[in-house]
Amino acid sequence: MNVIEWLLQGDPVTTYLTEKYLLDHHETSHHDQGYIKRYLELFDPDTNRWGHGVYGPKWISTHYTIAELKYMEISYDHPYYQKGLMTLLQYEWVNKGMYNKTRHQDMCIVGMLVNFLSYGRVKDEKMNEMIDYIIAHQFSDGGWNCAWDSGKKPKISSIHTTLSVLEGLSEYVKIGYTYRIDEVKTAIPKGIEVLLSRDLYKQKQDGLPIHESIISIHYPPRWKYDILRALEYLSDIKYPYDERMGDAIDIVVSKMKAGFMPKGDRISGLIHFKLEDERYSRFNTFRALKILNFYKHTLYHKYAISN
Numbered sequence: 001m002n003v004i005e006w007l008l009q010g011d012p013v014t015t016y017l018t019e020k021y022l023l024d025h026h027e028t029s030h031h032d033q034g035y036i037k038r039y040l041e042l043f044d045p046d047t048n049r050w051g052h053g054v055y056g057p058k059w060i061s062t063h064y065t066i067a068e069l070k071y072m073e074i075s076y077d078h079p080y081y082q083k084g085l086m087t088l089l090q091y092e093w094v095n096k097g098m099y100n101k102t103r104h105q106d107m108c109i110v111g112m113l114v115n116f117l118s119y120g121r122v123k124d125e126k127m128n129e130m131i132d133y134i135i136a137h138q139f140s141d142g143g144w145n146c147a148w149d150s151g152k153k154p155k156i157s158s159i160h161t162t163l164s165v166l167e168g169l170s171e172y173v174k175i176g177y178t179y180r181i182d183e184v185k186t187a188i189p190k191g192i193e194v195l196l197s198r199d200l201y202k203q204k205q206d207g208l209p210i211h212e213s214i215i216s217i218h219y220p221p222r223w224k225y226d227i228l229r230a231l232e233y234l235s236d237i238k239y240p241y242d243e244r245m246g247d248a249i250d251i252v253v254s255k256m257k258a259g260f261m262p263k264g265d266r267i268s269g270l271i272h273f274k275l276e277d278e279r280y281s282r283f284n285t286f287r288a289l290k291i292l293n294f295y296k297h298t299l300y301h302k303y304a305i306s307n
Contacts, residue, residue, distance in 0.1 A: 003259040014282040048083040114168030142190030200248040217264035219283040235294035259303025261285040
């Protein structure tokens with residue numbers, strides 16, 4: 001059995017993603033079945049929440065369940081997804097970002113919110129406020145940092161925050177929003193340069209990994225940065241190959257076993273249910289192959305069609 005055949009034997013969600021992105025069957029649909037259906041069955045219509053919370057408890061809260069549903073490409077207009085978005089909008093964005101008397105909302109959360117809301121085609125003045133907030137607090141190096149208003153007053157951006165914001169802004173552009181769109185389009189390449197200037201994972205001083213977790217792989221990645229998530233983002237927005245991606249792609253390839261990707265490190269916390277029980281991960285395998293396919297890596301066809 002080759003890797004593509006194995007992917008097609010999985011849950012309707014991973015089957016759908018494989019058909020759409022690896023086999024170019026864009027007419028396919030999962031009809032919100034499989035993992036998506038199981039998540040939808042856990043929605044509480046009385047509170048419009050998952051996991052009895054908004055941002056917490058991690059990772060069963062409304063925020064992080066919506067993150068998984070968005071990645072799985074739930075129908076954007078599904079009423080439960082839309083109601084969950086309204087819960088996030090009500091509780092995660094207040095007073096134009098002034099979350100309490102001393103702190104603004106975490107920039108990572110704002111980036112994710114823009115991502116989820118854009119996918120949901122939400123039209124609300126709060127979206128404009130979030131775009132204002134993101135543009136106003138882009139660092140001089142081109143990225144963003146969730147600690148920008150903390151007592152530490154960081155001088156450089158955070159790769160975790162920068163990637164979350166980039167994912168949100170790129171979804172905002174993709175869906176066709178127009179508010180301050182030229183400034184958004186200008187901000188995105190500056191943020192990408194922050195990641196590429198580090199070869200997606202290296203310290204500038206010595207070229208060593210910023211942290212070992214960054215060269216690990218995770219699904220779901222939650223809010224955390226790793227090279228697989230960064231490369232998937234770049235391939236999703238069809239960013240041209242840059243030689244500074246090369247080492248990160250080599251690390252991803254080194255983790256593959258004849259084209260299959262392991263489950264990787266689990267980020268501790270509560271889960272609704274276990275997504276994958278097998279030795280290898282269909283989600284991570286799909287993600288890695290999508291990256292190799294887009295960047296025309298020589299091993300893609302070997303992994304995708306070999307027995």
